[in-house]
Amino acid sequence: MVSPSTPRPPDPGGPRPRPVLEARGIHKQFAGTVALDGVALRLFPGEVHALMGENGAGKSTLIKVLTGVHPADGGTLLVDGRPQAFADPLQAQRAGISTVYQEVNLCPNLSVAENILVGREPRRFGLVDRSALRRRAAELLRELDLDLDVTAPLGSHSLAVQQLVAIARAVDVSAKVLVLDEPTSSLDREEVAQLFTLVRRLRDRGAAVLFVTHFLDQVFDLCDRVTVLRNGRLEGEYPIDRLTPMTLVQRMIGGELATLDQLSGRARREAAARTTGEPFLRARRLTRAGAIEPYDLDIHAGEVVGLAGLLGSGRTEAARLLFGADSADGGEVGIEGEKVRLRTPRHAIARGIAFCSENRKAEGLVGELTVRENIVLALQAARGWTRPLTRAKQDELARHWIETLDIRPADPEAQVRHLSGGNQQKVLLARWLLTAPRLLILDEPTRGIDIGAKAEIQKLVARLAGEGTAVLFVSAELDEVLRLSHRIAVLRDHRMVATLTNDGSVTPERILTTIATGADS
Amino acid sequence: MSTGTAGTAARPTRPFATVSPRTRTRVPLLVTAVLLVAMFTVGSVRYEGFLSAQVGLNLLIDNGFLLVVAVGATFVVLTGGIDLSVGSMVALSTVLTAWLVESQGRPLAAVVPLVLLVGAASGALMGWIIHTFEIQPFVVTLAGMFLARGLCYTISTESVTITDPTTVALAQTRLYGPGGLFVSIPVVVALAVLVLAFVVLHHTRFGRTVYALGGNESSARLMGLPVGTTKIAVYAVSGLCSALGGLLLTLYMLSGYALHAMGMELDAIAATVIGGTLLTGGSGFVLGTALGVLVLGMIQTFVNFQGTLSSWWTRIVIGALLLVFIVLQRLMGGRRPAAG
Known part of the structure; x- marks a missing residue:
């Protein structure tokens, strides 16, 4: 039912150069699951191109195909109009495609200079010329307006700086095509600005930048064109000025929107009714040093309480205290009015608390x-x-x-x-x-799963709450939190800054403002 | 889409967190150096005749072969791998050399390259298996350890004593320095290997790739570094070094025997760790390994000078030292806190 729109040049008026990188009909399977089904992508020199899609839409797989990490099962890759097949990242790099991954993929034990130039070190008499190495790395960083001690181990710099170093390396390898896979997910606002300045400068020099992110505002801020994937298929390619955030989201999530909106209506209607009476769980001044500042939280039977906040804001830490996965340094927890100590998960399980971990591979399933x-x-x-x-x-x-x-x-x-x-x-x-838990704590239950399964899990949460289970729902996706929760606790910098009742007046913007300013406006 | 929330698990406390990372990687090395000086001082005070330059040089004479083997092991450990086959490879080299020279009457000059080739080739083969089939180095080299030891017995079950005049002359050569001090030829070879390894590790692309591999293998691959070749090469280097170590041991013992170098793989790894190389890879110095070897030799010397101690005390002290150093590595934060 998804008909890939014919890709059109971003600027229909003027003549365009040939795409520097073009993918046609890319097909990829993993163990019988189709990850990419006939996906196409075109990158032109001097543009920043966003690759958008929900979790599981195939963005990461496409990137890995483009950069030689996974070979495609079908389809063609053209670099400067010539067919290419990459067996490994090295071949992709040689063809001019450099990648900066979400997790910084450099070696923290090597110096900044070495990280930029390892594998391509300047040599004299067959030996690495260390002073030339330092000089070149410093020059390169200066060109990108970065001033760093290049002899320090990479690991001694912040994650944001490491990310910039990774870009410096990618640019030095080749400035033709630069793939940025969610480079901003762990950066703060200022660091993002610094990164964008760098990306714009590279674009103006004629590089093609493929930018993958899940932050909509960044797409509209930075990108010239957008390719949208949905469920492993190409949804379409659009110039950014033909889209609004709303239409972009619709293209990303497609037909599932209706089901989910139904849920959302129900949660809001019921919001008021749930929050009265004795709560099932009552946390007061609960805290753990370095993880979460003291917070208060009530969860009633049949109520879904959402925990919203940015990555690293303390969402998971707050939830883990309620399960005894980490032990609290201070504060108290009451269950049905009785004071309890949740020192280990065993205590919590005995009280009817269940915890679905964020990291289902490492901490959950065998x-x-x-x-x-x-x-x-x-x-x-x-x-x-x-x-x-x-x-x-x-x-x-x-x-x-x-x-x-x-x-x-x-x-x-x-x-x-x-x-x-x-x-x-x-x-x-x-x-x-x-x-048969009385309180179910779900930590990012829909992360990295496809939209269909996501909708089913959300429906299940709504049903469980309807049957009287208390649910604590932790998610990075605000839409999801809003759709399901009766009340939403907002976290920022390891502190719970507000608790909002989801009565229809709460919008993603309002939550974002709360996160940004630290107070409910 | 978020990649995980920072600090979900409790981190071990890091008492040295304020020390800069560059200094931190050197702390174990400094500790080893201080330990060495302290041991020599204590020995000099306690035992007559301990305080002499020749005792120091004897450390090298008695441990030159171990130094060469440990240098090879350092390459492997720096990539985050391990090579358990080195002790058996040393034994195989002694047996092969002795058998070819004595029973087959081949000239030593022809035997040496052959033995080195056998060592390098078996190392490369193990590296290839580890890389291609993605098998734990521990398992592959364990198999190599049994294989090499077993092969010794197919050549000779008895100790083969070397009487070949060239070899004996070579073994007994003393290179004299000022003040009547002397070293043996193996010492010169071992020091040459050490210097060569230092240059390779710190000043060549191959060497830097070894460190990169130990820092983060998947990053190294994504950075387009030749991960496979490098992995195979470090095991080849380790095999080559154990073969050379075996040749030096043959000169030292003047015999080839399947029971030579029992457990030497563990001595080599111990020397590497005591010398400040992280078992998780990516951090360490080959010069530290030399210090590690000297510490092990010094413990042996202590036991000898004491005279009343059983030689098993060497093992006990090495064990205790190893534990201390591994805990030290942990405190130095060999593993950095998770990103985020």
Whole structure:
């Protein structure tokens, strides 16, 4: 149903140069899952081009194909009009495509100068010429308006500076095509401005920049054209002035918008009703040094409380204290009016609290075990190992939850690591739902999963709340928090700055303002 | 889309957090140097005859082969890998050399290149397996360790004593310096290897790639560095060094025996760690490894001078030292806090 619009030149009036990099009909599969299906992309010299799409739309996969990390299964790549196939990043670099990844991919143990030039060090008599190395690195950084001690280990600089060093390296390798994969996700406002100045300067020098981000305002601030992907397909290519933030979002999420909006209406209608009476959980002045400042939080039965805030604002830290995953330094927690101490997850589980971790691979699921084994894990732990669940009981539970949550493949004996991200998330949810928790803490439950699974998980959260479960919902995506939550606690710099009742007056802008200014306006 | 929230897990405290990272990587090295001086001082005070330059040179004479082997191990450890096969490779080299020279009557000049080639080739083969099949270096080199040790017995189950006049003459050559001090030829070879390794590690692209690989392998790959070649090369270097170490040990012992160099892989790794190289890779100095070897030799010398101690005390002290140094590495923050 998605019809890729014919790509048109960004400037229909004037003649355009040939694209410096063009991808046509790119196809890519991972273990039977189609990640990219006939995707096309064109990059012209002297433009900043945004690649947009929801999580799981295929942005990262496309970037990896363009930069030689994963070879494509089908389609053609043209560099300066000539077909190319990259077997590894080195070949892509030689063809003039440099990449700066979201996580800085440099070596913290080497000096700044070495990080910029390693592999291409100036040499004299076959040996690395260290003074020339320092000189060239310093020159290069100066050209980009950066003043750094190039002999210091990279790891001693801030993440933002490391990011800029990564760009300096990429530019020195080749200034033809520069791919920036979410370079701003860990930078603050000023650092972003510094980065953008650099990107604009490179663009004016004739570089083609492919910019991947999930910050809409940055796209409108910086980019000339946008390519939108949805569910692994090309949705279209647009000049930025033909789009508004609203139309861009619609193109990114497509038909799912309606279902989700229905949910949103319900949460808002019910918002007022939930927040009265004795809360299930009451936290007062709860704190952990270096992680989260003292905060107060009430969560009622049947209520969804959202935790909103930027990356690193203390969302996860706040949630972990309520599960005993980290122990609090101060403050107190009451459950149904009774004061309790949640020192370890065991205490919390015993009180009916469940925690779905943000990092489902490292902290949640056991990839080598089957869906069935993963699902019964928490219930078995709660019963104690001396009272094992019978196999028949396990099968029954697994079948029930696979059906209820529509886990695919619907095979209780499939190994969890072969499941897609969304289905893994459902398995993790099933594990905790099986223990019939009174309070369910969900930390980024929809991160990195496709839009369909995302909608299902959101519906499930709404249903659970409807049935009387208290839910603490942590998410980086404001839309999602707004859609589901009855109340929203906003965090900034490890401090809870406001609690907003989601009565229809709360908009993403209002939350953003709260995050930006530290107070509800 | 966020990549995770900073500081979700408790970090170990870092008492040296205020020290600059550059200094921090050098602290273990300094500690080793101070330790060495302290041991020599204590020895000089306690034991008669300890305070002499020849005791110092004897350290090199008795440990030259270990120095060469440990230099090779340093390359591997710097990439974050490990090579457990070096001890067995040393033994294989001694047996191969002794057998070719004694039983087969080949000239030493022809045997040396052959043995070195065997060492480098087996190292390269292990490196290739580690890289191509993405297998833990620990497992692959463990297999190499058994293989090489086993091969020794297929050549000779008995110790082969060397009587070849050239070899014996070479082994007994003493190079005299001022004041009647002397060193053996293996010492010169070992020092040459050390200098060469230093230049390679710090002043060549290959050497810097070794450090990059140890710093972050996936970054190194994304930076377009030749990760595969470098990995294979460091194991080849390690194999080459153990073969050379084996040749030096043959001269030292004047025999080839399958039971030579039992556990030397652990001595080599211990010397590397005590010399300040992080087992996680990416940080360390080959000159530190030389200090590490000297510390190990010094402990042995201590035990010898004491006379009443069983030689197992050497092992006990090395074990304790290793523990201290590994904890020290941890405190120095070998692993940086997660980004974010």
